[in-house]
Amino acid sequence: MFIFPTIDLVATGKNILRLREESGLSVRNLQEIFGFATPQAIYKWQHGTAMPTIDNLIVLSAVFQVSLDEIIIVETNTQISA
Template sequence: MSMIQFPVIDPVATGANICRLRKDRGLTVRDLQHYFGFEEPQAIYKWQRGQSLPSVDNLYALSALLQVPMNEIIISTSHIVSCEQQAAACCSGLFMGTFPQVQWAWQNFKTA
């Protein structure tokens, strides 16, 4: 069974980073609430506490507002998983078994 490092977003560290970046820019939670057009600020507070993460389009908008690339907002951590565990989680067994080049690429995948 081959093992690889698989990047995973750390929601608590990412939330703390969103809070830090927001404060560094002199923005309030209410500023973000209005920017996103949310009726209530709860979503922003949940992001900051790591209880949820912004959707991809909200993350994209947040990066524009904070003037940083998306990858500077997200804090990742690596988990060691087996190739079979990851394949089962994201891909059909038929897909992984049918295409040898996909299996080879997956088994030889290196994270940066």
């Protein structure tokens, strides 16, 4: 049996929400930074129904002035039988 890390989407989304609020940014502000036509992607990130792409995570990291590790929440309790 192997233990693999997985990304906790909901916890990561809550982190994105918290970091956005702590930065004093609105969803609209992030929408403009990313050049998105609608804010739906950002809401999906915050609700944990979707993950930002790696390039969008890097932008979030720069905007929030934190490392990627401070955005992404990783669980290590996923077990896979061989």
